[in-house]
């Protein structure tokens with residue numbers, strides 16, 4: 001019966017990885033007791049965007065086995081990593097970049113990190129925006145100071161279910177950082193390698209805007225899983241975003257997708273939608289690079305700014321608002337793209353039929 005159930009499950013493909021759940025090692029348990037199938041599926045991310053589809057497909061397949069009349073599915077998750085993890089214990093490093101400043105890159109990075117953590121993933125957030133570190137403030141820990149453990153490793157600060165490190169917790173607030181390229185290179189290296197990150201499914205890195213030393217440093221220091229590009233819809237932002245995409249492509253960093261922030265505004269009094277900066281720019285940008293994934297559109301929403309200022313990202317403070325829902329969907333889409341990316345990088349030949 002177990003074999004028959006496994007055979008049925010081997011007809012179900014992961015909708016994103018396009019390979020069957022059995023050969024992907026996603027079926028941890030497949031038993032039949034009486035007429036009941038008891039199945040445990042380990043998803044490739046707890047934030048799986050297609051969980052409902054997989055659930056329906058597994059149920060349908062199990063019910064084709066003679067003698068099975070009910071199906072119970074338990075879901076777990078095991079985030080995959082490339083053949084060699086980017087850092088010991090850290091499965092995926094995702095950089096969040098933008099061409100222009102002020103497009104909401106740090107807001108998107110902090111909300112994505114919180115949404116992934118909320119889904120059950122182990123998440124770190126590194127503020128590599130060394131010239132304008134805002135993550136400490138956005139995470140409500142502006143006054144915290146970074147300490148070292150017994151091994152002289154920096155201890156990331158715990159907040160909102162994740163761990164983060166920001167230059168904002170090293171320097172007194174409001175003080176400017178006057179560093180040259182080599183110093184930045186070593187600072188970023190230390191934040192990555194001399195910190196006690198522990199076991200992480202995703203390390204989200206908030207980059208400074210543009211295409212400068214920090215971005216180059218990072219692409220040279222570790223094997224990044226990929227980059228997320230945040231842009232607003234207007235032409236000047238898109239021009240700069242395409243420069244950022246070009247830089248990552250030249251450094252062989254895969255583009256996991258584009259997020260269009262401040263896409264539109266819904267007036268709370270009238271319900272009318274205004275495309276303040278235009279709309280659909282990210283779509284045009286995606287097409288100009290031959291069809292990059294679009295991870296989502298985030299509306300302009302006063303609460304996103306207020307929550308950031310209050311130190312509690314919107315996906316936690318106002319999870320039901322349209323902006324938070326859009327951000328949570330971007331996090332799921334991103335987690336799906338990361339699974340595809342790490343899987344593509346670790347593809348072994350399919351067994352012969």
Ligand SMILES: Nc1ncnc2c1ncn2[C@@H]1O[C@H](COP(=O)(O)OP(=O)(O)OP(=O)(O)O)[C@@H](O)[C@H]1O
Pocket residue numbers: 098100101102103104105106107108129132134208209261262298299300301302303304305306308309323
């Ligand atoms: N969708 C949004 N709706 C309303 N306000 C937003 C939204 N996204 C970001 N903001 C606000 O816009 C401002 C700039 O955002 P943020 O600091 O995240 O941008 P950034 O691209 O990281 O900037 P920098 O280039 O300075 O690092 C912040 O006050 C933030 O709260």
